[in-house]
Amino acid sequence: MVKEFPLIIIGGGPAGLTAGIYAGRSQLKTLIIAEQPGGTIGYAHRVQNFPGFPEIGGLELANRMVEHLQKWPVELLIARVGQIIKKDDGFLVTTDQNQEYRAEVLLLALGTEKRKLGLPNEDRFLGRGLSYCALCDGQFFKNKTVAVGGGGDAAVTMALYLAEMTNKVFLISLQPELNCSPSWHQAVKNQKKIELICDNQVTELIGSENLSGIRLKNPYQQQTELPIDGLFVEIGSAPSTTLTEPLNLATDSEGFIKIKANGRTSQSGIWAAGDLTSGSNKLRQAITAAAEGAMAADDIYRYFKQKG
Amino acid sequence: MITPLNNQDFEALIKENHQPILADFWAPWCRPCQMMLPVIDQIATEYADQIKIVKIDIGEHEDLAEKFNVLSIPTFITLVHGQEDQRLIGQQTPQNLKKMLIAAIEKANG
Incomplete structure (x- = not known):
């Protein structure tokens, strides 16, 4: 049987986890599917610009975010999403292990992938x-x-x-x-x-x-x-488009998903937050990702409240 | 079964063991290695009777990392009859690892 959720968050970095915390606080039944809970901040040697932590290792910050999320009743599935299919009544999300989940709305917080040099060998x-x-x-x-x-x-x-x-x-x-x-x-x-x-x-x-x-x-x-x-x-990163391309979301010239201030994308039912969006004026830090995640989750909560 | 390499001699372990070996070079500080833990657990259960998995902490076994020319973790190496068969570097999908294991099992049963 396919499990159903009002909200599925895809991605578990600072954006996805913060959105999950906000969704949990709003008592919105939520599933987070993340390949790497904590996200790429976990690879940072030292982080000096996340308030409350004058200096903290990236992995420790990532782990603390995951622990924070786990204080709220939000399901966290460690898996890679293989496909997202738009349906009349929402979305069908399939993992690469062929697990299927349905969502009324989606929050994409997939982050970015490291750029390579592009050299032949x-x-x-x-x-x-x-x-x-x-x-x-x-x-x-x-x-x-x-x-x-x-x-x-x-x-x-x-x-x-x-x-x-x-x-x-x-x-x-x-x-x-x-x-x-x-x-x-x-x-x-x-x-x-x-x-x-x-x-x-x-x-x-x-x-x-x-x-x-x-x-x-x-x-x-x-x-x-x-x-x-x-x-x-370490020459920057680019949004991964494999999953998002079939959703026909509006992007900027570099492929980052365009969002409104509330995290809404060009397609109804889909919000986005974090490094894969153009919402942080190219700053793309853990703190801006977390902020985008919070704003998107808050807007999703308002969406369901209004819907009744 | 997953065997952490403690003080045993890896060479002796290879000689005593007739199954293919999956050597998992890792370290506790390595994020992608940690991400692979559930995948390795799953594979260990699935292939319990067919393959031996040996986890090698490169901080404790620099000599083995050097011997196998491992310069990045995680690195996964299959050994068949004591010889390196294939290697995968970096975080892997379960499918990728299984493909490598199946090749090693087939070669061992050859």
């Missing part, structure tokens, strides 16, 4: 010196030389984390200067192990079995080839 070197997760793989590069590709907050915190265990970190930014908050910029300046290479990019991955170097677009110290043991990539 990227898959071959994954796990052979190329990584997208410094917290997972940094330990393999103790006392070695690594590079981080990217120049935003996430890339900079990744470089700072890696500097704690490696001999040297090249931080390679596409922009003429880092695109991070001034406090992180200062932290990079203070960390002598980090060597900043701006206005440059990785154009080739070099190595036989494992990665042994990278080629840069512009020469750095007269060389375009930089010998390294590991490359960590």
